[in-house]
Structures are given as structure tokens and as C-alpha cells.
Amino acid sequence: MKKFALAAVAAAALSAGVAQAYTVGTFSNGFVVPNVIHNGAANTTAVGIVNQSAVTVPVFWTFFDQESAHGVDGCFGMTPKQYTGFNWAAASGVGMENKRGYLVFAVGNPGSGTSAATVCTTSTRALATSGVDAQIAGNAFYVDVAGKSVAYTPVIDGPLTLTTAGAADLTTLGPLSLRHVAGAAKVEGTTPVAVDANRPNTTSMSLRYFIDGAAGGNDTRITVWSTGNHKGSHTVNIFDNAQNRQSVNFVLAESELSWFDPESIAGRPAAFTDGFIEWNPSAAPTSGPASSAEAAISVQGGSVVAYSTIISPAFGAVQTLLGAHR
Numbered sequence: 001m002k003k004f005a006l007a008a009v010a011a012a013a014l015s016a017g018v019a020q021a022y023t024v025g026t027f028s029n030g031f032v033v034p035n036v037i038h039n040g041a042a043n044t045t046a047v048g049i050v051n052q053s054a055v056t057v058p059v060f061w062t063f064f065d066q067e068s069a070h071g072v073d074g075c076f077g078m079t080p081k082q083y084t085g086f087n088w089a090a091a092s093g094v095g096m097e098n099k100r101g102y103l104v105f106a107v108g109n110p111g112s113g114t115s116a117a118t119v120c121t122t123s124t125r126a127l128a129t130s131g132v133d134a135q136i137a138g139n140a141f142y143v144d145v146a147g148k149s150v151a152y153t154p155v156i157d158g159p160l161t162l163t164t165a166g167a168a169d170l171t172t173l174g175p176l177s178l179r180h181v182a183g184a185a186k187v188e189g190t191t192p193v194a195v196d197a198n199r200p201n202t203t204s205m206s207l208r209y210f211i212d213g214a215a216g217g218n219d220t221r222i223t224v225w226s227t228g229n230h231k232g233s234h235t236v237n238i239f240d241n242a243q244n245r246q247s248v249n250f251v252l253a254e255s256e257l258s259w260f261d262p263e264s265i266a267g268r269p270a271a272f273t274d275g276f277i278e279w280n281p282s283a284a285p286t287s288g289p290a291s292s293a294e295a296a297i298s299v300q301g302g303s304v305v306a307y308s309t310i311i312s313p314a315f316g317a318v319q320t321l322l323g324a325h326r
Helices: 002-006
Strands: 030-036 043-051 057-065 070-078 083-087 101-107 136-144 149-153 160-162 178-181 185-187 205-210 219-226 232-240 245-252 257-260 274-279 302-311 319-322
Touching: 030 043, 030 136, 030 149, 030 160, 030 178, 030 219, 043 057, 043 101, 101 136, 205 219, 205 302, 245 257
Parallel strands: 178 302
Antiparallel strands: 030 101, 043 083, 043 136, 057 070, 057 101, 136 149, 160 178, 185 302, 205 274, 219 257, 219 302, 232 245, 232 274, 302 319
16 A cells, blocks of 8 residues: 555646646646655655746745644745755654645745845735746655655646635635635535636546455545545445446545545445546535534535546556546
């Protein structure tokens, strides 16, 4: 199972100009690395940031755990055309080993700062708008030195949208602060905040699985990241590769970054070893109420990304498959 830790996220690389497509590799006021972890310098997540803003900017970063609770944050300045490497093991501080979560990188308004050394101090600590003064992009990977393995970890492009309650100070972001990430799939809730009016709402995601019911054989983990609370049991339709259907349930144990094993789904027909699960992310969980800290994704809406990591002896390495959405 160690190889699953190396597959942080799926390659989400559909073209940036297509409506209802995931986007990576563009510049905006921030981005999200939706799955990060470290166990010291030899097992860590590394992020590279490029600044194409016309001015020196403060880049605020925040680590959230799988329940979207604030863990730790910081800031560094970047001059125009600068590249900066960010090593999660080095930046996280003590006591963060083996804590899985996600990172949000956001450009702040520079205020009167003109140098990388001072811009974090002089910044207004409010999110910059997307324009010539808010143009950063990132890439990421997970490295296992002992295993001589590196797993590509694509980021979710911005622009970022913060809630009114969370927009005032980038140093104190909390569970309600991040409302929408433009590079993810859009989910419109029952009490939505207007974002991306021209972008279609996602009502269905197709999540791939490839399993065999044997230990050490073909295995799949399906990961879900969202800005709403998806915790609970979800009733879905599972299909095999011959168009046969069965209604089943899967459980997401954490609110904003979680995963489940399709091989362990109760009621799955034994012959269903290769196919997909059809999930509506805007549907409320059938059990497991949302936490008191935030509304469920069915109410709050926001952004969602889902993907499968598949390991098979025939492959010899982890494969990552994006959950298609429409």
C-alpha cells in the first residue's frame, strides 16, 4: 500500500479554454495542492512556484488537514520572474510528520512593499485580484528517496474565491474561507455564492475503478477533495465494463480530503472488477451530518476534484485516472 502514498493526485490536464474542464498550468492569484504529506526530508511533498506578476508580491500559504482545520501558515515574497521551491518537510515545522492535508497558496496585495524581504510585512494580507499583480503558478510532486520514486502531483489552478468572512486576512484562513477554485469542477449548492456564472454546474462525476478482490493484486483508491463538507455515506450507481448497474454506497470519512476503497463496497457484485462509479457531488450524503463548522457541499456548493489511483502488478507502478465530470 505504500505506493498509494506516492500518488498524491491524478493528472488533471484538460485544456484551459474548455468550459467545465479542470485546468492546470495557468497563472492566477493562487492555487491549491489538494493532497500533501511528509515524513521528513526523505519523504516529502515539494512545490515549485513561478511569479509572472508585474510587481513583487507576497505569497501566503496555509496547510489544512483532511477536515479543513487550519494547521500552519506562512508567507514569502517573490519578485517578478522569480522561481521559488517550497519543501513541505522544511516549511511545516515540528510535529507535522505523517499529517495528510492540502495547501493553499494565495497572492496578497503587496501594500507598500517593494522587496521580497519586506513585502509580507507591508502587505494588506487581503487576497489580490487576478491581473498583472496576481500571476503565480505552481507544480508539485511527492518524493520517496529510499524508494527512489517520485510521484507527480498536479495543482488546482485559481483564481481563488474566498468567502466574505474569510477574505479579510490571509494569515487566519479557516474552514469557511476557501469558497471556490476555478480549476476544479463547479458544484452549485442550494444556497450558492455566485461564482463562474458561465461555467456549467457539475451534476455527475464518473470515478474509475480496477480491482480483483485479491490482496496485493489490482487495487484502487478513489480520492475526493472539495471546498464543501462531503463527509458521510453516498448512494451511487456502480457500473462494470459491460454496462451492468448496481446501486451501492461509499463512505467519505473526512470532510474535505478523503478517499475510499471500491473493493470494500458492500453489495458490489463480485464480477464488477473494471468500470466506474457515477456520483453526484451536489447530492446530500444519505447519512453522516455535516460538521457544525461548515455547510454540506449540497448546500454550500463550491469546488470538487475526484480521481482514482490504481496499482496493478501488470502496470508495475501507480496509475492516476481523473474523475471525469459533466
